Amino acid sequence: MISIQSVSKAFRPAGGGPPNQVLEGVSLDVPASCLYGLIGPGASGKSVLLKMIVGLLKPDAGSILVDGADVTQASELDLQKMRLKFGMLFQNNALFDHMTVGDNIAFPLRRLTDLPEDQIKSRVMERLAHVALTGFEGRLPAGLSGGQKKRVGVARATITKAPIVLYDEPAAGLDPVTSQKIFELLREEQRASGATVIMVSSDLDRLLTVTDRVGMMYRGRLIFDGTTHEAKTSTEPRVRQFVHGLTEGPL
Amino acid sequence: MSNQVGTLEKQEHEELGPVGLLGAAAIDLYIGGRELYSVFVRTLFYTFRGRRDKGAVLHQMYEIGNRSVFFISTTMGFLGMILVYQSGLQAKRVVPEFTMLGATYLELLVRDFAASLGALMLATRVGAGIAAEIGSMVVTEQVDALRMCAADPIDFLIVPRFLASMVMTFCLIIWAGTVAFVAGGLTAYAAFDVPLQTFFNMALVDVGDLSIGLAKCLAYGAAIPIVSGYCGLSTFGGSEGVGWATTRAVVNTSLAIIILNFFISGAGFLIFPG
Numbered sequence: 042m043i044s045i046q047s048v049s050k051a052f053r054p055a056g057g058g059p060p061n062q063v064l065e066g067v068s069l070d071v072p073a074s075c076l077y078g079l080i081g082p083g084a085s086g087k088s089v090l091l092k093m094i095v096g097l098l099k100p101d102a103g104s105i106l107v108d109g110a111d112v113t114q115a116s117e118l119d120l121q122k123m124r125l126k127f128g129m130l131f132q133n134n135a136l137f138d139h140m141t142v143g144d145n146i147a148f149p150l151r152r153l154t155d156l157p158e159d160q161i162k163s164r165v166m167e168r169l170a171h172v173a174l175t176g177f178e179g180r181l182p183a184g185l186s187g188g189q190k191k192r193v194g195v196a197r198a199t200i201t202k203a204p205i206v207l208y209d210e211p212a213a214g215l216d217p218v219t220s221q222k223i224f225e226l227l228r229e230e231q232r233a234s235g236a237t238v239i240m241v242s243s244d245l246d247r248l249l250t251v252t253d254r255v256g257m258m259y260r261g262r263l264i265f266d267g268t269t270h271e272a273k274t275s276t277e278p279r280v281r282q283f284v285h286g287l288t289e290g291p292l
Numbered sequence: 293m294s295n296q297v298g299t300l301e302k303q304e305h306e307e308l309g310p311v312g313l314l315g316a317a318a319i320d321l322y323i324g325g326r327e328l329y330s331v332f333v334r335t336l337f338y339t340f341r342g343r344r345d346k347g348a349v350l351h352q353m354y355e356i357g358n359r360s361v362f363f364i365s366t367t368m369g370f371l372g373m374i375l376v377y378q379s380g381l382q383a384k385r386v387v388p389e390f391t392m393l394g395a396t397y398l399e400l401l402v403r404d405f406a407a408s409l410g411a412l413m414l415a416t417r418v419g420a421g422i423a424a425e426i427g428s429m430v431v432t433e434q435v436d437a438l439r440m441c442a443a444d445p446i447d448f449l450i451v452p453r454f455l456a457s458m459v460m461t462f463c464l465i466i467w468a469g470t471v472a473f474v475a476g477g478l479t480a481y482a483a484f485d486v487p488l489q490t491f492f493n494m495a496l497v498d499v500g501d502l503s504i505g506l507a508k509c510l511a512y513g514a515a516i517p518i519v520s521g522y523c524g525l526s527t528f529g530g531s532e533g534v535g536w537a538t539t540r541a542v543v544n545t546s547l548a549i550i551i552l553n554f555f556i557s558g559a560g561f562l563i564f565p566g
Contacts (some may be wrong), residue, residue, distance in 0.1 A: 097436050121442040135437035138429075152441040 042093060042238065043071040043205065048103035052091060063089050064100065065261040067119075072256075073204075076231050076238045077250045078269070079171060080283065081258035082292060087241045088132060088260070091133060091207050094239070095102045096120040107205065125153050126204040128198035128236075134190045142169070143178030146196045147159040153201055168196040172226065189217040195223070199230055206231070208240040212247065220244055226249050249273065257283060259292075298442040303357060319388030335454050338447040348452040356418050356453065357460030364464055365471050367413050368406075372472030377403070380484045394491030397476055403560070404508070405500040406469030408553050409511035413468075414461060415545035416460045419422035422453055423541030426524025427534040435525070450521040456515065462506075469505075476561050500564025507555050517547045 048067045051060035071077045079087050092098040094105055096112045105112045107126065117121060128149075136145050143165050150161045169175050172192035182190060193210060198206055210219045211227060212220035224244075228251040231238045242248040249255065255272040256278050257265040265272065265280045275281055282290030376397055383393060426449055429435050435445050471490075480486035520541035527537040 047370065091435070095440060097439060117444070120439075121444075124440055124442050127441050129437075131433040131437060133432050135433035137434055137437070148443075149441045152443050 042073045042105075042108060043239070044106040044108070045069040045094070046070075046102045046104050048090070048093060048100065048105060050086075050093070050100045057097075063261050066094075067263045069256055069263055069266060071237060073237050074235045075253045076228065076240065076251060077237060078252035078255045079126070079241045079258065080243075080245060080248065080255060080272075082283065083243075085258040086261045087210050087258050091129070091209050091241060092240065094205075094207065095115070095124065095129055096107065109201045115251075125201065125213075126203055126205055128203040128207070129204075129213055130194045130198040130208045132209040134182075134194040135185060138170070138182060141178060141181075142174070142180050142185070142193050142227060144180065145182065146178075146200055149197060149201050150183055151173060164200060165196075168200050171230075171283045188215050188223070191215065191219075191223055192226070195226060195230070199234070200235055204291060205237045205239075207236075207269060208238065208242075210242055211240065212242060224248065227251065249284070304440070305306040312460045318501045326495060327526070328350060328519065328522050331450065334444070335366075335450050335518055335521075338346050338444065338451045339454065341375060342444075342447040343449075343452050344452070346379065349455045352456035353460050354454045355421070356414075356456050357464060360414060360417055360460075360464055363417055364410060364468050366414055368410060368468040368472040369475040371405075371409055372475035375472070376476035376479045377483055380480060380486075384484070386536050391479065391490055392478055392493070392496075393484070393486060394477060395493040397491075397509060397555040398473060398494060399496040399501055402497050402505045404505070404553070404557065406531070407465050407505050407508035407512060408549060409472075410468035411461065411508070411516065411549045412546055414464065414512070415516055415520075416542055418457065419516050419541045419545040420538045422517055422520040423524040423527075424534055424538045426450075426521055427527035427537035429532075430525060430527040431533060433532055445525060446521075449525075450517060452519040453510040453521060457517045458510065461511055461516065462509045465505075465509045465512075498564075500560065503564065504560035505557060507560075511552045512549055516545050519545045519548050 046068050048064055049062070050064040051062045053060050063267055067090060080091070081087055089098060090128070093100055094112065096115060098142060100113055103113070108181060110123065112120070112123065130205070136142075137148065140148065143162075146165045146168055146263060147161050150156055152158075156164075165178060166175070169178060172195055174189060174192055174196070175186070177189070178195075182193065185193065195208075195211070198208070212223050214279070215223065224247045225239065227238070239250065241254065247268050249272065252269045255265070255267065255269050256263055257272070259279055265275060269277070272280060275284065278291050281287070282292050372423055376393070379397065380390065380393060382391065426435070426445075429438075429449070433484040435449075438445050440450055476484075480491050481488055523537045523541035523544060527533045529536075
């Protein structure tokens with residue numbers, strides 16, 4: 042269970058000037074084992090919120106409780122321990138350039154657990170098979186296509202079998218067929234593991250086919266939180282315009 | 293758009309006034325200094341308590357050391373030739389006698405020039421490389437991914453470079469000094485007919501010179517990865533940010549070397565007078 046309470050965040054621009062308010066009083070509860078879709082126009086604070094949940098960014102105000110523990114009050118050392126609970130796919134995949142695919146996927150296990158190397162290797166092989174990349178373990182990320190990089194990212198995010206997994210734009214820049222495959226893969230992963238998943242995506246057509254609940258962010262505020270069905274049938278003008286991709290409306 | 297930004301900046305500058313701007317710069321400098329100090333302390337902590345990946349330090353030793361040999365040999369060779377030639381020309385005007393040219397040049401090299409000039413050369417090659425590599429990892433979220441795997445970026449990225457730089461800067465500076473001295477000796481022979489046996493004179497080098505030179509090697513070896521690593525970690529924005537981080541790394545590392553040179557030389561003169 043993730044409980045976000047009145048979270049606000051502003052960034053001070055590097056060249057000076059007034060602070061840029063990215064999040065303003067965001068409150069949200071994500072139930073355990075739920076696949077939660079976070080939607081909204083660009084620069085509405087979705088990725089910042091994801092990074093706050095895992096403690097990569099600290100809010101200026103508010104609290105974020107993960108299974109009762111406040112992430113915002115945790116020290117870096119405490120966060121290192123807490124991160125065993127999280128898996129994360131970054132927007133740009135964030136694969137380590139200098140490591141092979143196999144080492145990339147094995148990295149969280151090597152750092153977060155004491156598993157022996159042979160068990161780590163078998164887990165890596167199992168993950169690679171699951172994302173249909175068997176035989177790719179020796180390749181470098183530079184030699185992979187966009188879809189393959191995403192799948193490596195998914196394998197790395199899920200290898201620790203963390204109870205909470207966050208996906209930031211898992212289908213960004215991918216063709217429709219690959220996007221659909223990625224979403225189905227993530228749904229299948231979530232069903233198999235029972236993990237709590239928060240997924241940020243602009244690909245609403247596909248996202249809304251896999252989510253249980255949806256939240257919509259707009260200008261740093263959460264303007265909608267409900268089931269996927271409620272999102273699709275919402276009469277709130279901004280939600281309606283965004284979900285249905287209408288050109289006319291308040292956005 | 294750029295006009296609007298320019299107008300906003302101008303308005304802000306006018307609102308702050310010169311004293312305000314000076315104060316803002318001082319605060320920025322203080323914050324930067326505090327963060328740099330924090331990186332230094334954490335680097336020392338993880339040097340003893342961190343977790344080393346197999347081969348990480350060796351890989352960095354190769355990157356920092358072996359790959360700099362040609363660059364440092366060439367630059368220090370030419371600098372050695374220029375220094376001896378110019379010194380010889382000056383000496384010729386005062387006392388046309390070159391028996392102590394090699395001895396004074398060697399003392400200067402050991403005490404200061406080999407370490408300082410060599411480190412400044414390394415700051416451009418190694419410092420820029422470290423900042424660019426870490427900076428691009430920051431903007432592509434790889435540093436965030438490291439933190440997600442409980443790998444502190446200081447431990448994973450800076451400590452291997454710190455250890456490698458301590459060892460390889462030491463070795464490279466000794467090599468650079470040797471190259472500069474030999475190049476100087478050949479120049480003295482060719483330009484002023486100074487026999488090589490006369491030039492290779494170690495009479496003026498004492499324990500004090502050696503200690504100061506070696507202390508500088510270690511200090512510069514530590515400063516280069518820490519300052520440039522800090523610049524890389526504080527990168528923001530996209531590729532433009534990486535460019536700025538690289539520039540800042542070269543400027544700040546060079547500054548750090550010159551400031552450290554001042555303090556170590558000062559301490560050296562106090563500890564080893566004469």
